[in-house]
Amino acid sequence: MKAVIIGLGTVGRALLREVQERGHELKSKYGLNLKVVGVADSKTAVYNEEGLNIAEILKMKERGILNDHPNRASLTELIKGGTDVLVELTPTNLKDGMPAVRYIREALSAGKHVITANKGPLAVEMPALMELAEYNGVHFLFSGAVGGGTPFIRFVSRCLLGERVIRIRGIINGTTNYILTRMEEGLSFEKALKEAQKLGYAEADPSADVDGWDSAAKLVILSNVAFQSGVTLRDVEVEGIRDIGLENVSDALRNGETYKLIAYSDGESHLVKPQRISLKSPLNVKGALNALQVEAEISGKQTLVGKGAGGRETAAAVIRDLVELKVRLAGDGRCL
């Protein structure tokens, strides 16, 4: 399978390293013979139909530039060339999803399968992109867009086969969970936020996390998967954690409860806001963990807890999609 990777940030480079180290295993175990024929960072695209030398690409990226590579090409050559699948890993943009939306549209329209770990394009126009993929008869997978390596999407779409999901609710942003956990331990919002920034959980501009937009973007994706609700970011009611305050956190604790930034969807209503939950709830997970509770019609409430982020973890989710794509294309009725 020929792949091009656009975006060589933390996840893109982790993916290249995994492919380099585990290529043989992926081939022997799943029949996935992956050949990376193109890569692009924000400045340079490189393409070679025979397959690129991954070690060389990684070494060039360590020095900061792909500029010296002999096989420079245009992004259009990468996307519309001889590749089977576009792996889209550019930075997240929750405003208009660009440039990822454009790359994904171009690839799907050119009959290429697409894998992304980028919630931006999905938050902004997931229903349209799904339709475009279906129209062109190609697969569009995005395991890594929610929860890093924790398979929240796959859990919702696969594990509860045969019964209806009634509602989903959970903590799908690790930064705010870390801050709220530290506030439980007595730190002010400001101090907890600074600590989260120091630990690399929060960005210099923390608004996407603390104001709830990162959660909302992931909720859009989960809601579309669970309910085929056809929603985008504008359908979500969003409130962040800035105004909770230490007094409320303490008051909750005295009552056996704790504040969490909860994302909720039942297919009709979609909201992200701080809520009190019982200290005994399986959703009461600590630190930067994520937790999603799926309520199924018959088998009831099921909660999946895991790390919600990480470059290598997200790369593992992309590999999961590559293996799944391989299995789907084999079309031999074998389901993994």
Next chain:
Amino acid sequence: MKAVIIGLGTVGRALLREVQERGHELKSKYGLNLKVVGVADSKTAVYNEEGLNIAEILKMKERGILNDHPNRASLTELIKGGTDVLVELTPTNLKDGMPAVRYIREALSAGKHVITANKGPLAVEMPALMELAEYNGVHFLFSGAVGGGTPFIRFVSRCLLGERVIRIRGIINGTTNYILTRMEEGLSFEKALKEAQKLGYAEADPSADVDGWDSAAKLVILSNVAFQSGVTLRDVEVEGIRDIGLENVSDALRNGETYKLIAYSDGESHLVKPQRISLKSPLNVKGALNALQVEAEISGKQTLVGKGAGGRETAAAVIRDLVELKVRLAGDGRCL
């Protein structure tokens, strides 16, 4: 798809009700056109190649007997007759897995697919049964044998595609978790056990639960799925919760820990025994909940929490397997 159901206890009857109520939905949504051609309880087998009247069967069972049914048959006719799949739901027997092992062997050997929610035959000879299914080119599914409606097996086998599971550990018996939760709240083991019996969590003879054998049986199944370890019950080191004592439970609490009956497997070692875990661990779930932590090579620790039992919930797991069987047999590369 023609099915026979052997075993009309809580799960079997719940399954018949689900098929009756949701038959239309299963057909329209998944293309699963289920026809129940045979049923059997511990005394009587009934068979009709044209399909049985489910309402009539349920009504007869309410009165306690199938004896009056006009279409009485032998179990062999049910198993080797015109059915596509045997749904095996007889009572659990952890000693030798009988009579379930015999029914399953007969069906697999006759080229029938088998679905079971019975951990007995799997605990006793899962590797041999898997081999027999493969040899005969038929499917053998058992979602409902672990965790009631919570898809622990499916999570382990499907959700972490593309990476290696390193170890699994968790609470896979609700009765002991309920007892330990109540002991945390100050009750003695004996009182907590009585309460669990009153609530219907524990049997009159509680030894399968409190001595760890129920957990061990489920661990065998999960370990075989996660690691293809080829184990049976005799490979598991088992210790129950009778000897923990209130003092130890209190001591653990003072140190920010709690006792849980933990089942563990890394593919080499397989054990069930009481262990102290942190109160902050995602495995610290209360009451009769189950929780399984799967540690994957790259994406790390992931914990799935849910109810571990229930007739209707387990019936939902059997339906999940029926839908999966339908999808596999369609063999059109569509994976659900």
